[in-house]
Amino acid sequence: EQVLKDLQSAGNAGEFYTPRAVTQFMVDMLDPQLDELVLDPACGTGGFLAHVMDHRIERYVETVEDRATVQNNLLGVEKKALPHLLCVTNMMLHGIEAPTNILHDNTLSRPYTSYGPADRVDVVLTNPPFGTKSGGGRPTRDDFTFPTGNKQLAFLQHIYRGLKPGGRAAIQFISMKDELFDAYAASADFIQAYIFPGGLLIRASEFRELAEARGLAWTDEVCFGQDYAETLRIWREKFDRAADEGLLPPGFDDRFKALWRYYLMYCEGGFRSGGIDVHQITLIKTTGDGV
Numbered sequence: 001e002q003v004l005k006d007l008q009s010a011g012n013a014g015e016f017y018t019p020r021a022v023t024q025f026m027v028d029m030l031d032p033q034l035d036e037l038v039l040d041p042a043c044g045t046g047g048f049l050a051h052v053m054d055h056r057i058e059r060y061v062e063t064v065e066d067r068a069t070v071q072n073n074l075l076g077v078e079k080k081a082l083p084h085l086l087c088v089t090n091m092m093l094h095g096i097e098a099p100t101n102i103l104h105d106n107t108l109s110r111p112y113t114s115y116g117p118a119d120r121v122d123v124v125l126t127n128p129p130f131g132t133k134s135g136g137g138r139p140t141r142d143d144f145t146f147p148t149g150n151k152q153l154a155f156l157q158h159i160y161r162g163l164k165p166g167g168r169a170a171i172q173f174i175s176m177k178d179e180l181f182d183a184y185a186a187s188a189d190f191i192q193a194y195i196f197p198g199g200l201l202i203r204a205s206e207f208r209e210l211a212e213a214r215g216l217a218w219t220d221e222v223c224f225g226q227d228y229a230e231t232l233r234i235w236r237e238k239f240d241r242a243a244d245e246g247l248l249p250p251g252f253d254d255r256f257k258a259l260w261r262y263y264l265m266y267c268e269g270g271f272r273s274g275g276i277d278v279h280q281i282t283l284i285k286t287t288g289d290g291v
Helices: 002-007 020-030 047-059 064-072 081-093 151-162 178-185 190-195 204-213 225-244 254-273
Strands: 038-040 074-078 102-104 121-126 163-176 216-223 276-285
Touching (some): 047 074, 151 216, 163 204
Parallel strands (some): 074 102
């Protein structure tokens, strides 16, 4: 459990672990039913899947058969070995004796045209990694309907392909303001240089345009960049207090403390200014053939 908590703040290659309050909100927003098949294609340590289990048990489970349905109607895919192992452990702690439906694999390495009716799900919940590298070691996926080298846009197309007609998805992503994007994408900022090498945010307008072009209706959107800014301020103040009181772990030298403080302030400034924002969206697949 402590390792799972530690990973909440870990991140590289455009990956980070979603806070529990966020996963709980998104699960409640979609309200996955007992008989619906739920997928997280970038499941990390299994936060979304664990909350789906808790949500269904609290609201819908009445029999032993219902409990078995809850366990069988979850799918997760995770690329990295340690988060995959922790996700499997997380599922076992939630009562799944043999979580064989948690795959150690890379969703983006799957050929886009390989999805058939039997592969499609009712619900997708995910916080996909962001960046410019895609699956299979290819810098740009040209097998998509809309070729892209951006991870978030690649995941969006996989989500579309994997949803049943009428299926729905809840996604969280961070965007760069449209008028700032070109200058941002043309160079490496502090985050790209020191925190998330290879990371690249997207325009919210581009994300929406691609979603709607693929037949995904944009039905809900919640933006809360200002709340992220306030959270970052609180983290920084707590960090500073811990540093002043000598409570930081050994090895946190002055250079690291200055770099971490700058990182928190840099991100807080981006959210407060509106240059970057956080979005939670609900998408519904309106087309019927999945092509």
